[in-house]
Amino acid sequence: MQNLSQVLAASATPESLQSVLNITISTCVDISNALKKGSLAGILGMAGNENVQGEEQKKLDVISNDMLKDALLACPAVRAIASEEEDDIVPAHTDGEYLIAFDPLDGSSNIDINAMVGTIFSLYRQTGDNPATEQDFLIQGKEQVAAGYVLYGPSSMLVLTTGKGVNMFTLDPDTHTFLLTRENVQVAQDTQEFAINMSNQRFWADSMQNYVNNLVAGKNGSRNKDFNMRWVAAMVGDVHRILCRGGIFIYPWDNKDPSKPGKLRLMYEANPMAMLLEQAGGKAHTHTQRILDIQPEAIHQRVAVILGAANEVDKCLSY
Numbered sequence: 001m002q003n004l005s006q007v008l009a010a011s012a013t014p015e016s017l018q019s020v021l022n023i024t025i026s027t028c029v030d031i032s033n034a035l036k037k038g039s040l041a042g043i044l045g046m047a048g049n050e051n052v053q054g055e056e057q058k059k060l061d062v063i064s065n066d067m068l069k070d071a072l073l074a075c076p077a078v079r080a081i082a083s084e085e086e087d088d089i090v091p092a093h094t095d096g097e098y099l100i101a102f103d104p105l106d107g108s109s110n111i112d113i114n115a116m117v118g119t120i121f122s123l124y125r126q127t128g129d130n131p132a133t134e135q136d137f138l139i140q141g142k143e144q145v146a147a148g149y150v151l152y153g154p155s156s157m158l159v160l161t162t163g164k165g166v167n168m169f170t171l172d173p174d175t176h177t178f179l180l181t182r183e184n185v186q187v188a189q190d191t192q193e194f195a196i197n198m199s200n201q202r203f204w205a206d207s208m209q210n211y212v213n214n215l216v217a218g219k220n221g222s223r224n225k226d227f228n229m230r231w232v233a234a235m236v237g238d239v240h241r242i243l244c245r246g247g248i249f250i251y252p253w254d255n256k257d258p259s260k261p262g263k264l265r266l267m268y269e270a271n272p273m274a275m276l277l278e279q280a281g282g283k284a285h286t287h288t289q290r291i292l293d294i295q296p297e298a299i300h301q302r303v304a305v306i307l308g309a310a311n312e313v314d315k316c317l318s319y
C-alpha cells in the first residue's frame with residue numbers, strides 16, 4: 001500500500017508543498033494520539049477563554065492550534081498562517097511560498113462526548129518581499145493549491161486534494177503513517193440523504209424551509225422519493241460521509257443573527273471542503289454563488305454552505 005509521501009511524489013507535487021503538507025499531517029497524527037488519551041491526559045473541557053468568533057474555546061481547540069502553529073511556523077516553506085483560533089494572521093518566513101489557513105479542531109461541541117472531530121486545512125502558493133498581511137490571504141478559493149482534512153474517528157483518516165482528484169488515506173496506528181485506502185473519490189450526482197441542523201428550521205428563509213419540507217415529505221411530496229437525514233454536528237464528519245456514500249450538507253443563512261451570512265467560515269471550512277467536493281464531481285455553493293468564486297473580504301468571514309451531490313445542490317438552489 002502506498003503511503004502519503006509516495007502518492008505526493010508520484011503526482012509530481014512540488015517538494016516545498018510536500019514539506020508543508022507533511023508537517024501539517026504529521027502534526028495531525030500527534031493530535032490524533034492526544035485525542036485518544038482524552039480525559040486521561042486532562043485535555044477535555046473548557047480553556048476559559050473566547051476566540052475571535054466570540055466562541056468559548058475548548059482546551060483541545062487551544063492545544064491543537066498551538067501544535068499546528070508551532071510546527072508550521074518552523075517550516076521554511078510557510079509564508080504565514082491563519083487559524084480559527086488566532087485573531088490575526090501570523091507571518092512566518094517572508095521568503096516562504098505557502099499560505100495555510102486551518103481549523104485546528106472542527107466540531108468542538110463533539111469533543112467532550114467523544115464524537116467525531118477533525119482538522120481542516122487550505123493552502124495557497126504566494127511569494128512576496130514583505131511579511132505577509134491579512135490582505136495577502138484574501139484570495140479566491142479556486143486558487144487553492146491543496147486542501148484537506150484529517151478526521152479523528154474510530155480510525156483517523158486523511159482526505160486530500162492537490163487539484164488532481166481526491167484521495168483517502170487511513171492512519172496505521174502501528175507505524176503512524178497514512179496509507180492510501182481509496183483513490184480518485186467520486187460523489188454520485190443524486191442522493192436520498194441530507195444533513196442540516198433541523199432545530200434551526202424556523203429561522204431559515206422560506207425557500208430553504210420549502211426545500212427541506214419537500215425532502216421530509218418524501219414519497220408523499222413533490223420529490224416522489226424518501227430522504228434520510230443525518231447530522232454529525234462536525235462539518236468534517238458530515239462531508240466525509242458525503243465523500244464516502246453521497247448526500248447533501250447544508251448550513252444555510254438564518255435570521256438568528258441576520259448580520260451573519262452563515263455560521264461556517266469561508267477560509268478554513270467552506271473553501272477547502274468546496275475544493276474537495278468539486279474535485280470529487282460534486283458542487284459547493286452559497287445561496288447565490290459558487291463558493292470557490294467568492295472574493296474573500298476578511299480572514300474569519302462566514303458564509304452559507306450548500307454542498308454535495310451536484311444534481312441535489314442544483315435542486316436546492318432552484319428553490
Ligand SMILES: O=P(O)(O)OC[C@H]1O[C@](O)(COP(=O)(O)O)[C@@H](O)[C@@H]1O
Pocket residue numbers: 055084103105106107108109197233234235236251263
Ligand atoms: O451546533 P450546530 O448548529 O449543529 O453546528 C455544527 C457546525 O458547527 C461546527 O461545529 C463549527 O465548527 P467549529 O467546531 O470549528 O467551531 C461545524 O463543524 C458543524 O457543521
